[in-house]
Amino acid sequence: MLNSLRSIVQEVNAARDMKSALAIIVSRVKEEMKTQVCSVYLRDIKGDYVLMATDGLNADAVGKVRLAAGEGLVGRVVVREEPINLEHAEAHPSYQYFPETGEERYSSFLGVPIIHHRKVLGVLVVQQVEQRRFDEGEEAFLVTMSAQLAGVIAHAEATGGIVAPGAKATQAKFLGVSGASGIAIGEAVVLTPTADLRAVPYQACKDVDAEIAFFQRSLTAVRDDIKSLGEQLRARINREEQALFDAYLAMLDDASLAREVTDRIRKGASAPYAWSEVIIEHETIFNSMNDPYLRERATDVRDLGRRVLAYLQESNQKARVYPDKTILIGEELTASMLGEIPKEKLAGLVSVLGSSNSHVAILARAMDIPTVMGAVDLPYAQMDGRPVIVDGYKGAVYSDPSAQLRKHYKAIYLEEQALVKGLEALKNLPCETQDRYRLPLHVNTGLMADVVRSLERGAEGVGLYRTEVPFLLRDRFPSEEEQRGIYREQLEAFAPHSVTMRTLDIGGDKALPYFPIEEDNPFLGWRGIRVTLDHPEIFLAQIRAMIKASEGLDNLRILLPMITNIQEVDAAKALIQRVHKELLEEGFRVRKPQIGAMIEVPAAVYLAPELSRRVDFLSVGSNDLTQYLLAVDRNNAQVADLYQAFHPAVLRALQYIVYAAHDAGISVSICGELAGDPGAAILLMAMGFDVLSMNATNLPKVKSVIRGITFARAKTLLEEVMRMSNGDQIRDHIARELRDSGLNRLIRPVTSDSN
Structure with missing residues (x-):
């Protein structure tokens, strides 16, 4: 059970968006429990619970079947906030039939709530044709799985539903802790460590042909580097170790690998993001193999991926233009990162990791820059270029704020500026009642x-x-x-x-x-x-x-x-x-x-x-x-x-x-x-x-x-x-x-x- 849980959670964490994560959940849980159906229902911004992924029911029903809290068996799981395990689901008074799902032939039903911070975000369901109650071990597995996945699925709830990279997003709120008080309204700029495959922010590609040409130039540059490195070490390593450089060159020459990346660039992704997605997928495949030799190749794939990504990022970073109201976002911001942004353009800071005593928070307070630290649920890699509000008082971050929320915070910001200016006259007056x-x-x-x-x-x-x-x-x-x-x-x-x-x-x-x-x-x-x-x-x-x-x-x-x-x-x-x-x-x-x-x-x-x-x-x-x-x-x-x-x-x-x-x-x-x-x-x-x-x-x-x-x-x-x-x-x-x-x-x- 523990090995299966660990394996599934690792695969889900490696997914680049919630749609992929949900697909992994339903297929892997169905496989591990040896059942015929696994589905995930998630709460949407209206508060209904919508079928968002399934392996076993009709795929056309995804996104169409929705239930309110208390409606149907899924809605009953939500209200009870505990599992429902039935051998004759159709006989239960709360049973509700949706013909588009094709679920009429499944009698056994087990649904468990997905709870995060006391909120029911969704329901994880398995179904089976055979009329029987799922046993205690199976129920325990599904309950444990939902608890493990709650944090991942919370991203979907936080962003108002499943939002694919680059798609139009809705207003979302993320909580952290206050690093420095104040209000900042601006545009997100994501800074990530160089050549970190799992920290590449999504950026849209503006010129497809130019981006593909740029990608090919980077591949050529890395190919030349590897050839040169292999020649330098030829006299110092044996034939088996030399074969590693040949393997790298073979991967770079693999037309299918390059084609996967260019296909994603044509769909609108930047070269660094497309490359990181493809490499992570290949690394995951190798990691899941039973053969120790093949599993070890995941390390080679990751190493090669970082080498190419370093070229892609270095070129992109040099061309970076910072907006006038930059909200700097990163997994773990450092003092040196602050120096990369022109002082007059830096409006706010958001760090996924860190506390109010982190170096960057100390500097932010000294520089009077509104800051939020520890925003652990923030999908920072997808934030680049999006409008953001930083509430340094409550430790909150809003992405894609509505016009109403923007107006509300703009009024607070202007009021603060006026108040600070008005209080300047108190400087030389005594503090007395x-x-x-x-x-x-x-x-x-x-x-x-x-x-x-x-x-x-x-x-x-x-x-x-x-x-x-x-x-x-x-x-x-x-x-x-x-x-x-x-x-x-x-x-x-x-x-x-x-x-x-x-x-x-x-x-x-x-x-x-x-x-x-x-x-x-x-x-x-x-x-x-x-x-x-x-x-x-x-x-x-x-x-x-x-x-x-x-x-x-x-x-x-x-x-x-x-x-x-x-x-x-x-x-x-x-x-x-x-x-x-x-x-x-x-x-x-x-x-x-x-x-x-x-x-x-x-x-x-x-x-x-x-x-x-x-x-x-x-x-x-x-x-x-x-x-x-x-x-x-x-x-x-x-x-x-x-x-x-x-x-x-x-x-x-x-x-x-x-x-x-x-x-x-x-x-x-x-x-x-x-x-x-x-x-x-x-x-x-x-x-x-x-x-x-x-x-x-x-x-x-x-x-x-x-x-x-x-x-x-x-x-x-x-x-x-x-x-x-x-x-x-x-x-x-x-x-x-x-x-x-x-x-x-x-x-x-x-x-x-x-x-």
């Missing part, structure tokens, strides 16, 4: 690009400098002197205001390529202070660089991440004390910096009173604290709707932390997404947080909402929401308060597609 309560606003930084934007928007200091960013953007550990230079720039830029530098915080979703951490559960593993205390040589070098950089400025504060127990704080303080003493002995005139602990995990929340007696300040990391309290990975799109920053448990924990810090006579700040949310900022101020730290983009909005309310009203609002037990109810209550106060323009845009 109408009844004169003062609340300092700091910024989170990591790159020098953040500094300019932060100062332009009136930041009063740095609440969180992510020291791991310079580490992430290098291919080795930066030296102590290199670190000192980087830290000095930050400290000088904000002097005399304080700069809170967090010690190296790697692990989880922040991995250094030159210091890999391989773990099954990285978020509960070796990360933050755990790593640096286990490697004191890294920690000591960083602390030395920080304190040396602060000489003559004295505005450095050091923050310890991922604290879970008292011993970690004591050990880190001892090392910092040692460094300070050594630097004084070496003649540096440096002041010992304040030391703080980050509250990011539930253990630290309950240790807040004890921690407050050992450090100079506390700082809450709201993003991590929320995900650990709720057991929700904030970078996982599948559970993104469960990540609620306004969850009552989160708010109660935050209030407890403030009480603990103030009882010990120390200050407490908060950084993360919550601090940058205008509505949340009111609650955090009322709780008693001494400083809010956020991305520079959000600072003017937060300042505006604080200046538009009284501290007395904020306290009342906090009392009201703390009696509530539902996060959505709390968010709605705050939104109503902002509207009633005339501050609704500062609410995070309502960017759902309900419009």
Whole structure:
């Protein structure tokens, strides 16, 4: 069973479009279950379940037979959300006969739902002439198969049905996680790694004859390369190995291979896409063979395919013209890819892989480019040239948006631009309420690009400098002197205001390529202070660089991440004390910096009173604290709707932390997404947080909402929401308060597609 499942799923994943995938599913499941019929019904954009593929019923019925939920046996499977297994299907009260299918002779019926993210996307059905119930093993096989294939079939549902490459598509929505906030409307440009056969985006061919000639020139170039390589190695390899080059040349000379590619070019595909399709199909055929020697030839086919594809892509890339509003899309975008697009033309970014802490997301926030990461269901290879909307607030991507949706997002975009311009006047005004309560606003930084934007928007200091960013953007550990230079720039830029530098915080979703951490559960593993205390040589070098950089400025504060127990704080303080003493002995005139602990995990929340007696300040990391309290990975799109920053448990924990810090006579700040949310900022101020730290983009909005309310009203609002037990109810209550106060323009845009 497992071997059959694995084999079918591999074949389905290798298919280039949903039509091919469905054909593989019905034929292979029918074969494995030794039954007479296998069919797939999929939900269309109207909500009906349509026969989309069959092996056994009349092929003419495909696309014509449709049932509503609850209609017929298929519709009953949808409503029940569980299998229906019948030996006399025609005797069941829900049975509905469709003469065009020719199914009247089949008595046995087994239908199982295809469920993805709690939605029934379709029904997988097998039928048989013999009157019998399918046994438990057969039912288990079909249930397991539907679960395995649900993610693949979800692409069809996401695109509003089966859309062949190049065909006219309908509006579709894909979810990821926010990498950088904002709205971008533009045209998709897909960038893929060179010579990756499975990552070639579909592009239409504009001139068939020219494309075929280009393809033939590429074949000739590769043929010449292989001949030359064979001649160079003739004296160094034996006759059997030399035969490999002859085999490559034979494949390139195979007229049928070239004909398959040219046929697809004539049907409208570009040469790179047509070539990759043909090679993948041939590779799949070889992989499925039982003979080990023939199966090994799949590697040769793949190698040859990459060689030709490299020529095809190199020529195409040079001729690339980028649209004025480019939405850059890729399976895994990198910092270097951003450099390929002219700065003035780059409007938004979408990456299938990666998280909000990926290199490209960090750069996007610094460059103020709306970004969505982790859009795992996005069929990116088919997106090139299509109109796209990027919603960096909700982590959503819309392809082929309707005129209505486009108008909705255009209005939000223009409103945002006007709001940013209108808030510029607040730069030099204090952040204080109408009844004169003062609340300092700091910024989170990591790159020098953040500094300019932060100062332009009136930041009063740095609440969180992510020291791991310079580490992430290098291919080795930066030296102590290199670190000192980087830290000095930050400290000088904000002097005399304080700069809170967090010690190296790697692990989880922040991995250094030159210091890999391989773990099954990285978020509960070796990360933050755990790593640096286990490697004191890294920690000591960083602390030395920080304190040396602060000489003559004295505005450095050091923050310890991922604290879970008292011993970690004591050990880190001892090392910092040692460094300070050594630097004084070496003649540096440096002041010992304040030391703080980050509250990011539930253990630290309950240790807040004890921690407050050992450090100079506390700082809450709201993003991590929320995900650990709720057991929700904030970078996982599948559970993104469960990540609620306004969850009552989160708010109660935050209030407890403030009480603990103030009882010990120390200050407490908060950084993360919550601090940058205008509505949340009111609650955090009322709780008693001494400083809010956020991305520079959000600072003017937060300042505006604080200046538009009284501290007395904020306290009342906090009392009201703390009696509530539902996060959505709390968010709605705050939104109503902002509207009633005339501050609704500062609410995070309502960017759902309900419009």
